[in-house]
Amino acid sequence: MKKVIQSVIKSGLVIGSLIVMPTWAADTIKLGEINSYKAMPAFLEPYKKGWEMAVEEVNAAGGVLGKSLEVISRDDNANPGDAVRVAEELRSRERVDMLFGGFLSHTGLALTDYARQRKIVYLAAEPLTDKMVWEDGNKYTYRLRPSTYMQVAMLVPEAAKLNKKRWALVYPNYEFGQSAAATFKKLLSEAQPGVEFVEEQASPLGKIDAGSVTQALADSKADGVFNALFGADLGKFVREGNTRGLFKDTQVVSLLTGEPEYLDPLGSETPEGWIVTGYPWSSITTPDHNAFKKAYEDKFGEYPRAGSVVGYAAIKSIAAAIEKAGSTNTDDLVAAFSGLQVGTPLGEITYRTQDNQSTFGTFVGTTALVNGKGALVDAYYVDGADVQPSDEEVAKLRPAQ
Template identity: 30%
Template sequence: MKKKFVYGLCFLTMVFMLALPVFAVAAEDTIKIGVTEPLSGTFKDIGERYLDGAEYAAQVINESGGLLGKKVEVIRIDSELKPDVATRKAQSLILRDGVKFFCGGTGSSVGAAMEQLAEKQNVIMFTYGMDAASMTGVKCNKNFFRPGGSTDGRSFALAQLIAKMKYKKVAIIAQDYSFGQEALAAFKKELAKISPNTKIVAELYHPAGTKDYGPYVSQIITAKPDVIFTPNWGNDLTLLLKQGRPMGMKQKVFSYYINDEVTIQALNDDKMMIGNMGAEIYTLSIPTKKNEAFVAKFYKDKGYYPTWLRGKAYIATMFWAEAVKKAGTTDVAAVIKAWEGLSYDGPAGVWTMRACDHQAQVPYWYTEIVAKTKYFKHAFEAPRGMASAKSVEVPCAETGCKMK
């Protein structure tokens, strides 16, 4: 008798515990979005800047009455930059709290794992910073969106810029893994198409995290290029310039992420940076009324500027909110349908979500590093025109994506 009572009590407790999250959800009716970023470890500073942008988007939405009459609630997920950690945490949020929307910007490996999880659990994952082209290419699925850039777009835009500036000899250097190889392949392809007379005089690959760039820089110098193109980022960009400039590597460097304020600060030597150029989907210096208004409001609210990572996460999150608004419901299938073909006219121009591969078609904004701007104590970016979304478009048939 007593035993039965204990069993019964246990059973009741379990039922109660299972029901509890449901009560919690019902009590606090919000639209939850899980932001997966590395919030600890080496890449923490990148993850935190992305998170800041996504949280600011939620703040702006909530200030103006929320989404579908509900508040947007950002749930921070520390991915630790590990695919298994990110998916485990996301899985429990899906099952326990019924979270239907996820986003993130750091680590294409994390993104690819989240992409699979999204399909399996029928939730939506979107990214604004995971750039590997394959995620909206061969790995694409209907639950994954990229309101952001890709290696293809960036390389095309920079190849066009170099062709437009009539440089004849280019040295290209990249980290020796899929990201760097894809970036250089796309660059070479575009350059051969639009400016067959421009020669690649050196093509170098180095391990990510190389310490001594001397032997690479010497080869660049010997090849006598007019300019240098590299998709390098972080320390690999810093050291290329830090060690290359004193060796007489004077050429302009065209790089994916030249306007990263942390890289510029880590160099702490502005003359190594001035004159370098980049192409980015969002930069502080985009000369449009919408962007100026956004930057001014952000600065007023926060006391600092929405530099590139923050801006990208902000715009992508606002774009997602537009899709939810258009769907009129948080039903996943309805939001997917609403987002396909939708355009969002934000601070970085018009972004259009293509239905065939869920890759947003976005313009790329050129920047050049100049000695003085109002934004930063170091040399920083100034606007230098843009490449239209149309000009960097990869045709649907060439992406390798077969949307189910």
């Protein structure tokens, strides 16, 4: 990845001091946003609406430090090299004050390394990879959403309660999926000694052969399945699993499936009784969420999705950090993000000083069919602060700054 970044920096597209930089408005704070909009529209279209609404709210209230926020957004084509290329364009040509965004783990890691090399603050909104704040972590990179480790840790207590001995795993074969599977095996083995992992199916991202994967899981005779598939891969897996009766006598524990971005496309095919993480937008009744939900529905004429909350909370975090820093200077922003407390539609969060990970949580519940559509029911919120490894473990994983 370092070679990719160095190649982009040295390319003819970016010539550093040889470029005559455009002027920009002194009363505007520019933010560069990078994401895989064309590749992952189900999540990222609501996410964009979320950050757009937050920008409007912040600016309507007077902006930050008396200046308006302006977001300049670019698509990374779900490609790490493109993510770095547009990041350099945003930094050198557009003169953005910081970066945010990201969806897939490999593009998020590319931006993490870019932030380290170019010394620019990057708030990772969505990428879940643990490496972002641990092995590859740096003082310039912060992460909003609960990580892979955190979300798996939320599910493991429920998985252990099932007392299933033989487990199979299915996941996308890239950093997020590999990390999710490894963490599930580690944490479940600790919670339930003697558990067996009898089958693993790692499919290329976006290219699952759902028939053969489903058959392999059925042949394993596992009585529990851990799933980390999402998007179109999840839909194909569910369809084949329903057709072949895989889920009839096999309990599934699944990351992300309870988010409306993934439940909505499943519709009447939604398998019932899966234990999942997700976002039960219609049943959250806290004042903060009620206000967010009403504003979002009034503006867009639709209910919010998980991505909507993430995009909204990302801008609120950035605004709070700039306000606390008193400037957009990189060193001031780094200091401001460390220990930053921010209000979100799901309650207050803190960006931990240990690893720059926020304490943003999510919900655990079960899938069900409600009026012929997929829904997350019996859900409860898990605070991200309650599913973190110890400070000693983090210190071993994260490089010295």
